[in-house]
Amino acid sequence: MEAENGTNFTYMGRSFGNTNVNDDSSAFSDCNSDRSGEFPTASSESRRLFLACTSENSDDLIRQLVLDLDACSIDEQKQAAMEIRLLAKNKPENRLKIARAGAIKPLISLISSSDLQLQEYGVTAILNLSLCDENKELIASSGAIKPLVRALRTGTSTAKENAACALLRLSQVEENKVAIGRSGAIPLLVSLLEVGGIRGKKDAATALYSLCSVKENKIRAVHAGIMKPLVELMADFGSNMVDKSAFVLSVLVSVPEARTALVEEGGIPVLVEIVEVGSQRQKEIAVVILLQICEDNLTYRVMVAREGAIPPLVALSQSGTNRAKQKAETLIDLLRQPRSGNAAARTSDVLV
Numbered sequence: 001m002e003a004e005n006g007t008n009f010t011y012m013g014r015s016f017g018n019t020n021v022n023d024d025s026s027a028f029s030d031c032n033s034d035r036s037g038e039f040p041t042a043s044s045e046s047r048r049l050f051l052a053c054t055s056e057n058s059d060d061l062i063r064q065l066v067l068d069l070d071a072c073s074i075d076e077q078k079q080a081a082m083e084i085r086l087l088a089k090n091k092p093e094n095r096l097k098i099a100r101a102g103a104i105k106p107l108i109s110l111i112s113s114s115d116l117q118l119q120e121y122g123v124t125a126i127l128n129l130s131l132c133d134e135n136k137e138l139i140a141s142s143g144a145i146k147p148l149v150r151a152l153r154t155g156t157s158t159a160k161e162n163a164a165c166a167l168l169r170l171s172q173v174e175e176n177k178v179a180i181g182r183s184g185a186i187p188l189l190v191s192l193l194e195v196g197g198i199r200g201k202k203d204a205a206t207a208l209y210s211l212c213s214v215k216e217n218k219i220r221a222v223h224a225g226i227m228k229p230l231v232e233l234m235a236d237f238g239s240n241m242v243d244k245s246a247f248v249l250s251v252l253v254s255v256p257e258a259r260t261a262l263v264e265e266g267g268i269p270v271l272v273e274i275v276e277v278g279s280q281r282q283k284e285i286a287v288v289i290l291l292q293i294c295e296d297n298l299t300y301r302v303m304v305a306r307e308g309a310i311p312p313l314v315a316l317s318q319s320g321t322n323r324a325k326q327k328a329e330t331l332i333d334l335l336r337q338p339r340s341g342n343a344a345a346r347t348s349d350v351l352v
Helices: 041-056 059-068 074-090 095-102 104-111 116-130 131-143 145-154 157-171 174-182 185-193 198-211 215-223 227-235 242-252 254-264 268-279 280-294 298-306 310-319 323-337 339-352
Strands: 002-004 009-011
Touching: 002 145, 009 041, 009 227, 059 074, 059 242, 074 104, 074 116, 074 227, 074 280, 095 116, 095 131, 104 116, 104 131, 104 145, 104 157, 116 145, 116 157, 131 174, 131 215, 145 157, 145 174, 145 185, 145 198, 145 254, 157 174, 157 198, 174 185, 174 198, 185 198, 185 227, 198 215, 198 242, 215 242, 215 280, 227 242, 227 254, 227 268, 227 323, 242 254, 242 280, 254 268, 254 298, 268 280, 268 298, 268 310, 280 298, 280 310, 298 339
Parallel strands: none
Antiparallel strands: 002 009
16 A cells, blocks of 8 residues: 655555655555454364365365355354455455355355454455455445444454454445445544554554545544544654554645644644654655645644744755655745735744
């Protein structure tokens, strides 16, 4: 989801200038598969699974496991879901085989189980199947979105993290973004961003970044209170979440509600600090955000200038990435534009 080559970087397909990044906060969560560890199995079952994973033909086992998903015994269902999850995780070609064998609908049913462990196994299996692009539309059209949102609300911490990852994968199909937003996922992802563990925060932020490319989801995120945790995480350089939070913020501030909420939550001083002491990537994305909020708002320009933004912006215009230099110069010019009337009198001391 993120790729770097020393001169430029992208986050989920979007390019962000030319930079060289070597800081801990660049560790974006990629949600590639579950991180819940291997579930315990009896030795005979472990051997069966091992042989299936190494065999060229696991079709017979897959067909049996899909049948076991509908077993009367919860323990049998758990075992089948666990083995499907492992087959999908450890051998990518199995993901399409499992889906074609009819596993998706019974796995979605397990996500709605009142047994939290069974729900977790179902969520995790669906996540691993969603790693196959050809499965994404089938998973969504089979009704997975609402059960995944339910797991995001009621599941174990692992189920919540993996549900967030699965929703991220489904959101990579553009038409699913609105459906996921309307299903109630956004406030739950904001909650995970605020109170989850570090993996949960990263997974939630990544999912929100994808979902909030849609305007109505931006509004939902702002109304759900996303700005407070974003600003707090950006302010905490030890959180390893500065970059990720700033990327999410960068897609939100295109709507006025987000810009207002950012200022109300004290985001301007945080962004100015990032321009001053952040990494090259952090400085670049921070100046992009500051320029977005200042372009059409005199009050915000005054606030940015009063936070002492011009000296670090000048420094950035001389030593930043090419894109950061350009944005910093544009913002400096904007902050130094002549004001009229009382506005000029109030700000002349900081804009000279």
